[in-house]
Amino acid sequence: MRKVIPLNKFLFLLCIVPFLLQTSxxxxxxxxxxxxxxxxxxxxxxxxxxxxxxxxxxxxxxxxxxxxxxxxxxxxxxxxxxxxxxxxxxxxxxxxxxxxxxxxxxxADTTTAEPDTTVKTEQEAGVIKTKPPVQDVKITRSVLKGRAAVQSSTTLVNTGTADDQQRWRYTLSLTSQDAYIQGLTLGTHLNYAYSVKEWQRISNAPLNRLIPYDLYASYESEEYGRFTAGRKISKWYPSLGAIDGVQFESGSDALRYGAFAGARPSAMQYGFDFKLFQGGVFVSRSDTIGKGTMENTISFIHQTNSFNTDRQFVSLLHYSQFFRWLSFFASAEADFYRQVPGQSGGTPELTTLYIQARMRITKELQAGVSYDARRNPVYYFTFRNLIDSSFSNPLREGTRIQLNYRPLPYLTMNATAGFRFRQGDGKTSVNFSVYGGLSKLPFVRGSMVYSFARSEASYSVSDNHSLLYRDEVGQDISWSAGVRMYSYSYGSGRLKLRQNMIHSDLNWMFMEKTFLTLSIEETVSKSLTSGRIYLDLTRRF
Structure with missing residues (x-):
């Protein structure tokens, strides 16, 4: 087993010290x-x-x-x-x-600017308006911003205390822009989670549970572009997740390009493992066609395990909106590397294809349709057992249709239908749902939401009814309460299972930039009753 670099006290100090020198x-x-x-x-x-x-x-x-x-x-x-x-x-x-x-x-600057009496014509409305005097406001950039949170989740069941569970999670997120010098950004997002039952086992090395989801320094200049070092996700390589290494990005609004070199986080501990080396490049082009826009991005990725080729693929992203009422999105990935006896390499194989179109038919009615066809990629060294890596490899095809209708400002309705087929399934899976939301209920200030969903597959049928009420108490408190009813049927004998859930949520800003969230839910079935209490205390600064 290869050694993964552990997270220790030095890493914790490395994340925190630069931000303690900043102010807000x-x-x-x-x-x-x-x-x-x-x-x-x-x-x-x-x-x-x-x-x-x-x-x-x-x-x-x-x-x-x-x-x-x-x-x-x-x-x-x-x-x-x-x-x-x-x-x-x-x-x-x-x-x-x-x-x-x-x-x-x-x-805010107390100095009032001179009135601007420039007359501007609004061509679409066909009217002329005079721009009113405005107050001169100066916007300043905060040096340090962040969030600290403590969360607790407790599950209680009627089978005995041995099955009860409590989990804790501590989160610290800090971002410092223009730190020390203009253009330099420092960022980190730390997560520490554990269950009470496992604390005795991990107490000998508690900081091994400290996971940095973000830990980076980024410098940007108009002349040279943006350089990033550390752990950070990039929007140009959306399927990769976090990248441990260096990233470069430059160009104009019309043409962006960049590259990266680094490693993937380890799958087990999410630690730094530079034997999982990877690298890639991207080019993105934005164009204006008439009143419409179009953006295309292509990236090439090479991934290794112990510096043996693990995967090579190309990723394509496309977004266009040629009309205000119609938008189109597509993404695809094709693998180039294929390992067969006696040779390596191979012809490209499509592993991901997703297409979506959205249409605004009228002001009140919108429609969308999507097609999804994906295979799981094969990592030849990360997964030594080919059966494990290709268990879900057969083509999965799915089509989804969605309608949104808003006949009144306070009434929203939604309907969705999906069809999915996978090679080897006995029948096509079908799922559909309806949703209705009503705000400004008579005699009360709250809103009510009802939804129903049904899913039919070759091995199961399930139904889900949900009713939720939301309301606010002043500007600092909001609450909700609802009920859900589930029913499942499994197998050829159609073994039936029913569950009912009641839940309630409370959100309270009891101090400036300090928030408390409390969620309580209880689930009841024929043979099991369980409850869950979720508590979140968050402070922003």
């Missing part, structure tokens, strides 16, 4: 809009004009009128994009708009 300024909150650019089975990639004020562990929200619903948990951050997993029940596709609540540093 007063901040005010605002909603910042971003667009989903890429969707994988694990992460949602969202691009913003900039990511100042967004930290790992923050939540991205989808918006329905004035109602913001949690959709994505941020795990990885770059200068212009973030990535993270979708929250349970959130249906997100490329082109969707997501919103981050950020704290912006604003220093």
């Amino acid at each position: 300024f007063a901040q005010t909150p605002e909603w910042r809009q971003g667009k989903v650019t890429y969707v994988t089975s694990q992460n949602i990639y969202t691009e913003f004009s900039n990511t100042e004020g967004i930290s790992a562990g923050d939540t991205l929200f989808s918006r329905n009128g004035s109602i913001y619903t949690p959709a994505v948990i941020v795990q990885f951050i770059s200068t212009r994009s973030v990535a993270g997993p979708s929250l349970s029940g959130s249906r997100i596709t490329a082109g969707d708009l997501l919103f981050a609540k950020v704290l912006v540093d604003v220093v």
